[in-house]
Amino acid sequence: MYGGGRGTGGTPQIEIFYAGNRYHSSVELINFLDSSMLKMVSPESDIETTYVPIRRFISDISPTRLEYYVVIVSVGMFFCMFYFISLPFREHDNGFRQLQTMSRYTFWLSTFVFDVLLLVLLCVALFVLQNWLMPSELYSTSELRIIVMSIFFYGCSYLPILYSLANNFKSISTISTYLLLMLIVSAIAPLITSNNAQSIKLHETKIAFLCFLPDFNLNHQLRIINENFIANRRSVPTAHLLSTDTFFVYAMAVCVLVFSFFTIVLEHKYLRQRVHDAIWMNRCLVTLKKNSSTGTSSSTQLTVVDDCANEERRVEALMVDPTQECPLIVSKVRKRYHKKVVVDGISFAASRGECFGLLGINGAGKTSTFEMIAANLPLDGGSIRIDGIDIRKDEVGYRHRFGYCPQYDALNKFMTAEQCLHYMALLRGLSTTSEGPSSVTENVKYWLEKMHLTKYQQVQVRHYSGGTKRKLMAAMAMIGAPTLVLLDEPTTGVDPISRRFLWECIKDFQGQERTVVLTSHSMDECEELCNRLAIMANGKFKCLNTICALKRLSGFTIKLKMKLDTETEQNVDTITNTLKAQFEGLELRENHAGTLTYFVSTQENLVYWSRVFRITEDHLTDRLGHIVADYSLNECTLEDIFLKFDKKSKTPPSSQTSSRNSPVQHNPDASDFV
Numbered sequence: 078m079y080g081g082g083r084g085t086g087g088t089p090q091i092e093i094f095y096a097g098n099r100y101h102s103s104v105e106l107i108n109f110l111d112s113s114m115l116k117m118v119s120p121e122s123d124i125e126t127t128y129v130p131i132r133r134f135i136s137d138i139s140p141t142r143l144e145y146y147v148v149i150v151s152v153g154m155f156f157c158m159f160y161f162i163s164l165p166f167r168e169h170d171n172g173f174r175q176l177q178t179m180s181r182y183t184f185w186l187s188t189f190v191f192d193v194l195l196l197v198l199l200c201v202a203l204f205v206l207q208n209w210l211m212p213s214e215l216y217s218t219s220e221l222r223i224i225v226m227s228i229f230f231y232g233c234s235y236l237p238i239l240y241s242l243a244n245n246f247k248s249i250s251t252i253s254t255y256l257l258l259m260l261i262v263s264a265i266a267p268l269i270t271s272n273n274a275q276s277i278k279l280h281e282t283k284i285a286f287l288c289f290l291p292d293f294n295l296n297h298q299l300r301i302i303n304e305n306f307i308a309n310r311r312s313v314p315t316a317h318l319l320s321t322d323t324f325f326v327y328a329m330a331v332c333v334l335v336f337s338f339f340t341i342v343l344e345h346k347y348l349r350q351r352v353h354d355a356i357w358m359n360r361c362l363v364t365l366k367k368n369s370s371t372g373t374s375s376s377t378q379l380t381v382v383d384d385c386a387n388e389e390r391r392v393e394a395l396m397v398d399p400t401q402e403c404p405l406i407v408s409k410v411r412k413r414y415h416k417k418v419v420v421d422g423i424s425f426a427a428s429r430g431e432c433f434g435l436l437g438i439n440g441a442g443k444t445s446t447f448e449m450i451a452a453n454l455p456l457d458g459g460s461i462r463i464d465g466i467d468i469r470k471d472e473v474g475y476r477h478r479f480g481y482c483p484q485y486d487a488l489n490k491f492m493t494a495e496q497c498l499h500y501m502a503l504l505r506g507l508s509t510t511s512e513g514p515s516s517v518t519e520n521v522k523y524w525l526e527k528m529h530l531t532k533y534q535q536v537q538v539r540h541y542s543g544g545t546k547r548k549l550m551a552a553m554a555m556i557g558a559p560t561l562v563l564l565d566e567p568t569t570g571v572d573p574i575s576r577r578f579l580w581e582c583i584k585d586f587q588g589q590e591r592t593v594v595l596t597s598h599s600m601d602e603c604e605e606l607c608n609r610l611a612i613m614a615n616g617k618f619k620c621l622n623t624i625c626a627l628k629r630l631s632g633f634t635i636k637l638k639m640k641l642d643t644e645t646e647q648n649v650d651t652i653t654n655t656l657k658a659q660f661e662g663l664e665l666r667e668n669h670a671g672t673l674t675y676f677v678s679t680q681e682n683l684v685y686w687s688r689v690f691r692i693t694e695d696h697l698t699d700r701l702g703h704i705v706a707d708y709s710l711n712e713c714t715l716e717d718i719f720l721k722f723d724k725k726s727k728t729p730p731s732s733q734t735s736s737r738n739s740p741v742q743h744n745p746d747a748s749d750f751v
């Protein structure tokens with residue numbers, strides 16, 4: 078900046094040179110000059126200058142800035158909404174949702190209300206931030222209010238969509254892909270349909286359809302707000318502004334429609350099943366025809382022991398005339414996945430204080446049966462009642478009557494043992510106010526101590542070992558003493574000491590006149606806990622009885638195991654022939670590395686243990702002592718019965734017929750065992 082002065086004819090003339098790249102240089106210099114001149118006249122005077130920017134005009138705000146705002150808000154909100162999917166997805170994925178025994182309306186409405194409250198907080202924060210940070214020349218407070226309300230309603234319409242996706246897809250990446258696709262359509266479509274007021278009017282019909290996508294609706298709404306903003310601030314404001322109300326109508330419509338569809342159709346197991354069946358019906362009909370033309374299926378080749386028929390008759394009678402003594406009645410329950418029948422008309426009833434066991438090889442249909450009893454899987458046929466409440470008629474009442482420990486760990490990893498138990502206790506209707514056995518606090522304390530979980534009381538589930546999680550799952554099933562407890566492989570992955578301890582807890586629970594239905598691959602667990610058990614194959618019960626009766630019916634009660642000094646064919650033959658002469662129903666079951674396993678049938682002839690001891694002592698110790706190194710005598714275990722059953726169920730029908738003619742199997746009961 079430079080100022081120089083020269084005068085002509087007594088009039089001072091001052092020339093000022095200033096740098097043009099600074100907006101205020103000229104003004105500053107004039108001010109400086111005025112000040113200097115004033116000081117010449119009156120040295121104590123001064124001129125003070127203040128810079129006050131003048132409010133900018135609409136022409137200063139570039140439309141691109143408004144565009145940016147639309148993109149940032151809509152994309153930002155889209156990612157914010159991801160937060161709301163995480164809990165429903167996780168609860169569905171880990172099965173915790175299935176444990177929450179309440180009506181689907183209560184569950185989803187309460188989830189919705191909670192999420193809406195979070196949305197309110199988010200919107201208030203957005204409003205405050207925008208008011209504070211937004212340049213004053215941008216939106217007015219009333220415009221900001223509409224924007225924030227639009228964001229809120231956008232969130233409300235998005236929530237039911239998220240719930241539907243979370244409950245119908247198994248992978249979060251699949252859900253993200255669908256949502257991103259929706260975002261892309263919603264981001265591109267407004268560029269064509271909502272670019273300006275004319276374009277909005279031109280594409281009214283398309284917009285009407287696209288507005289059902291929440292992202293498009295929000296994007297479109299923000300563009301309308303911008304159009305109105307520009308129109309309002311023109312030197313001659315336009316009288317015709319675009320309406321912002323349609324957004325709210327669409328948002329509400331989407332919210333109500335999707336929520337209703339989700340809770341009434343998608344979450345309604347039986348309705349969904351009917352839709353599913355309608356789609357698959359044709360294929361199934363074809364399969365059924367094929368089956369009938371090829372004769373009986375493999376499952377019908379196995380005959381069923383009479384006790385299953387007796388149980389069926391008992392269940393039929395109970396269905397007509399139920400008693401308090403039998404809280405659980407399962408009658409002719411069927412389940413099919415697409416073309417495959419996995420549970421084929423099974424019936425049983427479990428009494429108070431009884432532990433009923435379900436055994437079967439992998440894929441026999443045990444878990445499907447459990448899931449149906451636990452009301453997580455719709456029945457294709459038959460009915461289930463607990464305490465006389467039919468699963469189809471009053472699902473909420475039905476759900477309140479049982480505790481379920483599924484095969485997997487259905488736990489929210491961020492919860493502690495205390496929180497999990499507290500939550501389940503509340504769901505079982507225990508009181509938070511009263512004291513004593515029916516209070517939540519007492520029950521939580523009791524189960525924490527009983528399951529040795531006190532040290533994990535405040536530790537999040539994510540830090541637990543597999544066994545500790547199973548213990549917590551079992552406690553969650555039993556807390557609040559429901560009438561029935563369903564235990565699906567409760568001790569898988571539990572160490573032997575904890576396993577025995579868990580058995581004691583289950584027995585105690587059973588002792589309180591509670592019914593337990595158990596499935597396990599551990600035979601000793603079934604022997605220890607079950608009063609009666611059923612062996613399942615191909616979705617059917619192949620036998621159902623007490624363990625003692627099953628052992629008796631299996632035809633083998635005595636197991637003789639021996640170790641030979643030298644394993645030769647001749648030695649094996651000598652021993653087998655000697656023993657066969659003594660025991661009629663003897664069968665060599667296994668010959669491996671010099672160890673022979675014989676099963677002695679006691680079906681035909683009653684064999685007394687004293688006689689068995691005498692014969693083995695006489696023959697194996699005295700006469701054949703030179704070839705037999707050692708031997709042991711045991712009662713047949715459940716595992717032996719199960720293995721025999723499994724072997725039989727895999728035998729082709731032709732060989733089964735011949736085996737029925739074998740000397741060991743000729744007893745009708747024994748042959749009918751499988």
Ligand SMILES: Nc1ncnc2c1ncn2[C@@H]1O[C@H](COP(=O)(O)OP(=O)(O)OP(=O)(O)O)[C@@H](O)[C@H]1O
Pocket residue numbers: 414419437438439440441442443444445446
């Ligand atoms: N969602 C499903 N869709 C299609 N088939 C299924 C589904 N769930 C189970 N199945 C099939 O149903 C049959 C019975 O399965 P289920 O899980 O009930 O058997 P399981 O006896 O519990 O077996 P495991 O002892 O291994 O748990 C299996 O053949 C399985 O492949």
